Amino acid sequence: MTRYQHLASLLAERIEQGLYQSGERLPSVRLLSQEHGVSISTVQQAYHLLEEQQMIQPQPRSGYFVAPGKTAPPVPPLTRPVQRPVEITQWDSVLELLSNRHNGEMVQLGSGIPDVTPSTIKPLWREMVRLGHLQDPMLLSYDALNGVSLLREQIARLSVDSGCRLDAADIVVTTGCHEALSVAIRAVCQYGDIVAVESPAFHGTMQTLRGLGIRVIEIPTDSVTGVSLEALELAFEQWPIKAVIVVPNCNNPLGFIMPDTRKKALILLAQRFDIAIIEDDVYGELAFDYPRPVTLKSFDEDGRVLLCSSFSKTLAPGLRVGWVAPGRYFDRVLHTKYISTGSTAVQTQIAVGEFARQGHYRPHLRRVRRQYQHNLGIVTGWVRKYFPESICVSRPQGGFMMWIELPEMFDAVRLNRRLLEENVQIAAGSLFSAAGKYRNCLRLNYASLGQCNEQAIRKLGIAVGREMDA
Amino acid sequence: MTRYQHLASLLAERIEQGLYQSGERLPSVRLLSQEHGVSISTVQQAYHLLEEQQMIQPQPRSGYFVAPGKTAPPVPPLTRPVQRPVEITQWDSVLELLSNRHNGEMVQLGSGIPDVTPSTIKPLWREMVRLGHLQDPMLLSYDALNGVSLLREQIARLSVDSGCRLDAADIVVTTGCHEALSVAIRAVCQYGDIVAVESPAFHGTMQTLRGLGIRVIEIPTDSVTGVSLEALELAFEQWPIKAVIVVPNCNNPLGFIMPDTRKKALILLAQRFDIAIIEDDVYGELAFDYPRPVTLKSFDEDGRVLLCSSFSKTLAPGLRVGWVAPGRYFDRVLHTKYISTGSTAVQTQIAVGEFARQGHYRPHLRRVRRQYQHNLGIVTGWVRKYFPESICVSRPQGGFMMWIELPEMFDAVRLNRRLLEENVQIAAGSLFSAAGKYRNCLRLNYASLGQCNEQAIRKLGIAVGREMDA
Structure with missing residues (x-):
């Protein structure tokens, strides 16, 4: 900053x-x-x-x-999800959200796509050109199952910023964080198991659990300090929980960074109940404050944390380059990775690896962090200006997602349906709950003011007002 | 030809x-x-x-x-696997095979890697350079979950050669055929189910089944006409089989092309018992005869065939571009694809799509088909020259894999271990059986005479002879 x-x-x-x-x-x-x-x-x-x-x-x-009457709206209170394992639904809504993400006409306020246009990304394009000219047959063949060593070395080097001491050999490269989460879950859980998640939680993770026949128990989560450890402990006591999945840094969708003391306490709790932790750090590098927050993995003493991340949110999702540092579950993760996609595309791994090795990654991170923080201020202002007063708004500490809570009876699913006619898409809060809670909430992507501009927020605010009056 | x-x-x-x-x-x-x-x-x-x-x-x-005494060795007889569902093992051996596939020192006779050096591949490199220069942000973002439409249109167009009438909307692009098979299996099977496979069968498919907790029943398979329909029918009668997985065209590892009458009969059998067919056509385009053989999918009347394929064996595995045409299982495949990797990398999809659209794919196929057929003749000659007489050798009708059966007590696993010391790697037959059968067999990759040269086959033949005498 x-x-x-x-x-x-x-x-x-x-x-x-x-x-x-x-x-x-x-x-x-x-x-x-x-x-x-x-x-x-x-x-x-x-x-x-x-x-x-x-x-x-x-x-x-x-x-x-x-400004008159423009003191900040309050943050959303502690969430109160259902306190028992539930099966996940919501696939139709997720599919609808996904089906619009490459629609150029649509203002994408609901997507999880970062800004891929900053000039700091140019060296990546140059690297792709260089690799095309190189015509090295190795780029077209299979490389190591756990990923190209150049890239793994860079991931290990960068992980120092998050308090980790990883070696290239500790890392398995995956086809995006999606595959990282998928193989991590499959490495520690089976059909019928129960997993604890923050509530609200990323819909991709939820759908993965659904597809694997795993039930979730949604844990109350504070929009400033993260998952309630008290509620989590209670859940651990009551249910045969196999793993807990958390996004402790720049949480999706709430934007919080879990304080270090709570991170340590979460590790201790997992140790006590012998439960695996799947840590999704995909937004961790986008914390507004520097140095970036540390990972749960950095406090991990016995290899129970499977750290999942990728370059999808920091650099570009279309590359599909992610990774997992699976700790004691390395062998199972490697097998699951093999049966999931064989290995990951070589060329993109080398392009990203070279981008990092040549020192382009950190300047790019600085650039996008600044941009997202700046956008957050601007968009928060517009939300205050155009939205009704009775709302709660998250205070993201990083990333490019904002969570807005509207009065209890509000229907964001219906709002979204109406907005689609005007070519605006939001992510309805119910996507982020197995039981379809948070129908009165929505998630907003402010990565690019080209998409998330004043006109779009004005349109959205008016539509919200109309919906509240209806 | x-x-x-x-x-x-x-x-x-x-x-x-x-x-x-x-x-x-x-x-x-x-x-x-x-x-x-x-x-x-x-x-x-x-x-x-x-x-x-x-x-x-x-x-x-x-x-x-x-040539004196050089009449062709007989083909392997009908296989006789265990006639009950078994759990799959062999992961350690697969891992060993994989861990060497990017080792430049090793003569890769055991890998499944095609030749990625032909000049007909050059337009693909040019396309990569063009895309790098283009700097289109869409290349770095997410595209459609089911894949870039340009590519799906080309896949649909090419599928006419295999007797299919597919529409771009029938296809889901995947991260290689590995993911295609994985999502196809997960779309029709659950933990604990039983699946029928040819015996021997591709070790990647076997490991996928293992990872998903699915048992297999291995069906006797003829090295010329394919899976025994009689044995399959018996298995269908005896066991609650959910799906059958077959590689009917240029089978891996046996090299046969199933006659059309048997393909039709297999479809009828699956209809009668209401069983899904997962068809792996990844080598189908590499049949030596032109026009290429038709797929089971081309006889499919009620959408029960999930056709899986990729550009990994015909063009380059490092691209990780595959696809599945899942018939009636489309929705489940799409969900499983989403939770497996989110979506597939955009740039490689467009590069391959453009390569095909510009008409470079078929000339490339003609080139490699000719090369592999030519290599087969040469390598068969060397095998006759340097191997003991008492062997059976498959007569591949396409692809780049040869299957050699040695006397019953032969140990190809031990042979492989010895050969590794001399930097030669083969694929021991036991990789291709859930129950570890075919330890007396080996699979040879003859895609490139750079790897599979006379010296390597001579070394291999001598080692085989030594092992037989021991």
């Missing part, structure tokens, strides 16, 4: 906490500059950002004032 | 049938030219080919003679 962003988020926090009230005048630029020991222009940049986010308004010759 | 190849195979057949005896003089070039209405040089080319294959020997000024 740059200085001005840091200052802006500090001021935003104070406004949200009510230290500066609606309509109140904010400190002068000079005063803030002295107070925080930053330059005048840094303060000005911070104020401009807050203005863009519609949190404050300038008044000529008087300075900046808190 | 060119004219001279056709003539050579005719003469080879006559020698094998004993019409020309060992040491007997063959008709003169002029006589044959008149008899078959071909040019003198065609006959000379045919004789040269047979000479290369060591079936005949020239004698100066006397013409050509049948």
Whole structure:
């Protein structure tokens, strides 16, 4: 985070906490500059950002004032899913969501697609051209079942940022994080087993569990601190749970980063009940704060964490390059990987591996992190402006997804159906629950302001208002 | 097949049938030219080919003679696997086979890798370069779950050659044929089910069944006409079989093409017992005769055939582009595909799709088919020359795999272990049986004479002889 962003988020926090009230005048630029020991222009940049986010308004010759009635909406409260194992449904809705994701006409507010247009991605294209010219037959053949060693070495190197000490030999490359999660689940669970998940949880994981005939127990989850460890412990006591699947960093869809103390406590809990942890870290590199948050895997002492990730959300999903660090389940993961896809395409593995080896990955991450954080501010402003007041909005600490909770009787599935006629698609909250809860919620993708622009949010806000009045 | 190849195979057949005896003089070039209405040089080319294959020997000024004692070895007899469902083992041996397939030092006689060096593959490289230059963000994003439409249209178009009338909408693109088979099996079977397979059967399919907790019943299979329908019917009567998995065209590992009448009979049998057929056609395009043999799918009336294939054996395995035409199981296959890998990499799909659309695929197929048929003749000659007499050798009708059966007590697993020390790897027959049968057999890959050269076969033949004497 740059200085001005840091200052802006500090001021935003104070406004949200009510230290500066609606309509109140904010400190002068000079005063803030002295107070925080930053330059005048840094303060000005911070104020401009807050203005863009519609949190404050300038008044000529008087300075900046808190925008009337624009204090931040509250965050969603702790979720309260059904407290017993359930079978997963919702495939039709997922299919509908997926079937639109390559529709160029559709404003994709519901997708999980990152922005793949930043200039920092250019070296990847160059690498693809180079490999095409190289005409090396090895690129067309099978490589190692666990993945090209160049790529595994880079993944191991990068994992240091997340507190891990992985060796290239600890990693199995997969065809995207989807396959990573799929093989991880299949390595530790069988048909009929029960798995605990955060609630809400990523619909792809849910569908994988459904396809494997695994029931889930959805655990109450806080939109700021993550899965309730108390509820999880209770579930471990009551049910023969085989594994818990969590997205502790930049959670999808809630956006939280689980505090380290809670991460450690989760590890201890899993140890106590001897339960495997499947950690989905696919958004972890996109945390707004640097250095990035550590993984559960970094606290793992006995190899019970299967760390799953990919370059799909940070670089490009169309590459289908992911990985899993399966700890003690390595052999089973390798077998499951073999029977799932044989091995992963060689050329894309080398392209990504070279991209990282040549040092292009971290600058690209910095670029997209900044962009997503900036977009979040802007889009939050638009949501405040165009949505009704009685909503809760998540405060993502990374990634490019926002979770909006509407009043209890609201029907986001119906809203989505109406919006599709206007070529706007959202992800209805019910996709993220096995039992179809969160029908009153929706997930918004703010990766690109080209898609998630003011007009789209305005359209969405009006449609939400209309739906609430109906 | 060119004219001279056709003539050579005719003469080879006559020698094998004993019409020309060992040491007997063959008709003169002029006589044959008149008899078959071909040019003198065609006959000379045919004789040269047979000479290369060591079936005949020239004698100066006397013409050509049948090589002494070099009539073809018999084909393997009908297999006799265990007649009850068994659980699959052999993973360690498969893993060992796989772990060497990207080892440049190793002579890969055991792999399933085609030759990826022919010049007819060059347009594919050019297409990759073009896509790299294009820098189209769509290439980095998700495309349709069932695959890029350009590619599906080409697959549908090409399927006409195999007697199918498929529409692009009937096809689900997968990450290689491995994923096609995996999702097809998972769409029709559950944990604990029983599936019938040819015996011997591809080890990848076997391991997939193992990983899914499915038992197999191995059906006796003839090395010329394919799976025994009589034994299959008996198995259908005796066991609650969910599906049958077959490779009817250019079978792996036996090389046969099932006659059309038997294909039709298999469909009728499956209809009668209401059993799904999973058809692996991954080698079908590599049949030596043109037009290529038809698929079971082409006789399918009620959508019970799940046709699986890929570009892995015909073009390049490293692309990981396969597909399944799942008939009535489309919805389940699509769901299983989603939970397996999400979607398939976009760029490789478009590269292959364009390669086919621009008309490069069929010339490439003609090129490799010719090469593999030519190699088969040469390598069969070397096997005759360097192997002991008491062996059976398959007569592949396409593809690039040869199956050699040695005397009953022979141990190909031990042979392989010894050969590895000399940097030669074969595929021991026991990989192809759930119950570890065929330990006295081995599979040989003759795709490239760079790998499968005279020295390697000589080394192998000597090692086999040594092992038989031991």
